[in-house]
Amino acid sequence: MNSFGYNLDMDLKTNYEKWYEGDGYYWGTEPAELCHELIKLVPPSKDVKVLDIGCGEGKDAVFMAKQGYTVSAFDITENGIRKTKKMAEENGVEVNAFIADINDFEIDDTFDIIYSTGTIQYLADDRIDWFFDKVKKMTRDNGINWFNVFVDKPFIPLPPDWDVYEKMWPTARLFTYYPDWYFERMDEYVFECHSSGVPHHHCMDVLVARKKV
Numbered sequence: 001m002n003s004f005g006y007n008l009d010m011d012l013k014t015n016y017e018k019w020y021e022g023d024g025y026y027w028g029t030e031p032a033e034l035c036h037e038l039i040k041l042v043p044p045s046k047d048v049k050v051l052d053i054g055c056g057e058g059k060d061a062v063f064m065a066k067q068g069y070t071v072s073a074f075d076i077t078e079n080g081i082r083k084t085k086k087m088a089e090e091n092g093v094e095v096n097a098f099i100a101d102i103n104d105f106e107i108d109d110t111f112d113i114i115y116s117t118g119t120i121q122y123l124a125d126d127r128i129d130w131f132f133d134k135v136k137k138m139t140r141d142n143g144i145n146w147f148n149v150f151v152d153k154p155f156i157p158l159p160p161d162w163d164v165y166e167k168m169w170p171t172a173r174l175f176t177y178y179p180d181w182y183f184e185r186m187d188e189y190v191f192e193c194h195s196s197g198v199p200h201h202h203c204m205d206v207l208v209a210r211k212k213v
């Protein structure tokens, strides 16, 4: 139990497996703002391939498929992938959704957009270099990587639903993996979040980088 009285199951790779049980949507069904940003950066078409890493219950992946992209998405939770497939079916779109771990996924494909929100803090310390090397190689020329990560600030307490294998990153570390790419955006901000039902704050770094040739 954490200091908020919130039970964490240390046997699970992520407590989202439990939080995604049932038919409701923990994160709601509205797409994140990042999807609208991506649409402006790379206009949708079937030829444009998108990868959502840590897709949760699928709200962003399904929205991107509805815009006309060809979308693949993975998450470590069975419940998240079950719901992603269900949401795609209900919306009449295809999403290639599968279970995989951000720390050791194998995908033999390339993408125009690779994005991940709220998930790269699950990378183990010794997989971070591997991950960025891999996603950068998997990105097509002129493609986009959109990533965010929670960063540690002494004035912000850990969130109530902070997970077992999550790690806060130091400020600005994310930006250091892309010295050779064009930065469409680099940003850091604090925002209020109501996940878990307990209002709390996060500080987040966001990087939108383009693979210029």
Ligand SMILES: C[S@@+](CC[C@H](N)C(=O)[O-])C[C@H]1O[C@@H](n2cnc3c(N)ncnc32)[C@H](O)[C@@H]1O
Residues within 6 Å of the ligand: 013, 014, 016, 017, 027, 032, 053, 054, 055, 056, 057, 058, 059, 074, 075, 076, 077, 080, 100, 101, 102, 103, 116, 117, 118, 119, 122
């Ligand atoms: C904060 S949620 C964000 C979900 C989704 N991107 C969204 O915005 O709705 C973090 C996600 O990371 C997933 N996750 C946790 N550990 C993971 C891992 N090792 N590999 C892949 N996904 C993981 C969780 O299951 C959860 O869906």
